[in-house]
Ligand SMILES: Nc1ccn([C@@H]2O[C@H](COP(=O)(O)OP(=O)(O)OP(=O)(O)O)[C@@H](O)[C@H]2O)c(=O)n1
């Protein structure tokens with residue numbers, strides 16, 4: 455029987471003394487240029503890829519400023535439907551912060567993951583392995599990696615000079631990571647017993663379980679679950695980002711997604727499609743490019759419409775067949791073309807996400823239409839009169855209707871990605 459929902463305590467209240475960035479580590483930007491985002495944003499985005507989660511408590515620095523900044527950062531993250539996210543203040547030690555988070559978890563949560571925000575790029579596969587092990591009956595679980603260095607035990611002499619006392623057998627040593635997973639009652643009991651015994655704060659939560667004779671199961675961790683501790687770690691982690699997103703080395707094979715964008719020229723489809731393709735590692739199928747190729751090959755102006763769309767369905771089917779997700783970037787305004795996309799998606803077993811993009815501010819829409827210049831050689835862009843007089847058919851099957859007058863392209867992309875990730 456599944457022991458209730460899965461909750462996550464994301465501890466982000468540390469000072470980051472060893473990083474020395476002059477602000478709490480969770481708020482330090484990770485990544486380069488426009489793609490940089492606070493460590494906690496990466497950590498939360500990564501954790502939310504774990505489909506099992508129902509509630510996340512982010513534990514923030516207790517001071518007023520840190521708490522406010524962290525809450526703002528958390529609010530910037532798109533959260534899948536059905537997941538609650540709250541922010542609470544942390545404590546002096548990591549153990550205190552975990553306890554604050556644990557108290558704030560929803561009562562329906564029966565399995566608790568405790569994760570360091572500092573392990574910001576942990577692949578979702580590690581989360582999935584931990585959740586799977588707890589569901590399979592292991593009350594306390596930690597991901598871990600074998601130790602590859604030779605490890606020496608040392609002692610210091612009277613002058614503080616260290617010398618080796620022993621060489622440890624590394625075959626029985628593991629470097630443990632997070633998220634660590636627990637039956638809620640196991641974690642609550644471990645914290646209560648540690649508090650009763652007045653024990654020193656543990657550096658990890660499994661340590662509290664072990665201290666009272668509890669059994670801790672080990673599953674495979676990942677080098678990408680590196681804990682960002684020093685400036686060097688921050689540089690290494692930044693190298694693993696592509697356009698601000700982790701290049702996940704451990705993707706669980708999932709069905710491809712077919713994102714069908716629909717909207718009038720100038721609403722921002724191509725901007726959104728490009729950013730979405732980078733996030734999803736998807737193929738960008740833009741009918742303008744195909745149609746321009748048909749014109750170059752000799753098709754008459756005005757005669758391309760059915761050919762461009764039909765050719766694009768075929769190219770999309772080829773991408774989906776090899777497991778690549780696709781973003782279909784074209785007006786897609788008629789029921790017949792929308793139905794054709796549904797068929798392409800269904801034939802490939804893809805998750806079809808139908809997105810209508812609109813721009814409710816006519817002035818802004820006009821400025822966009824009139825301000826663009828063609829980025830495909832020879833492409834004649836429609837003028838404002840053509841766009842204004844064109845109507846899209848109603849699309850009751852659309853999964854999302856988004857207004858590019860009030861949302862930024864990044865926000866639109868976050869909303870679409872959240873929906874794509876749901877149920878995949
Ligand atoms: N009082 C604390 C201390 C740590 N943490 C969190 O526990 C994780 C692991 O801690 P560590 O990486 O050691 O972070 P810091 O304590 O911030 O680092 P330092 O020891 O260098 O100050 C981090 O996500 C950190 O934010 C926390 O929530 N509350």
Ligand SMILES: C[C@](O)(CO)[C@H](O)COP(=O)(O)O
Pocket residue numbers: 548570629630631632657658659681
């Ligand atoms: C929980 C942990 O990440 C497991 O490796 C680690 O113990 C945190 O340690 P720190 O002392 O807070 O760096």
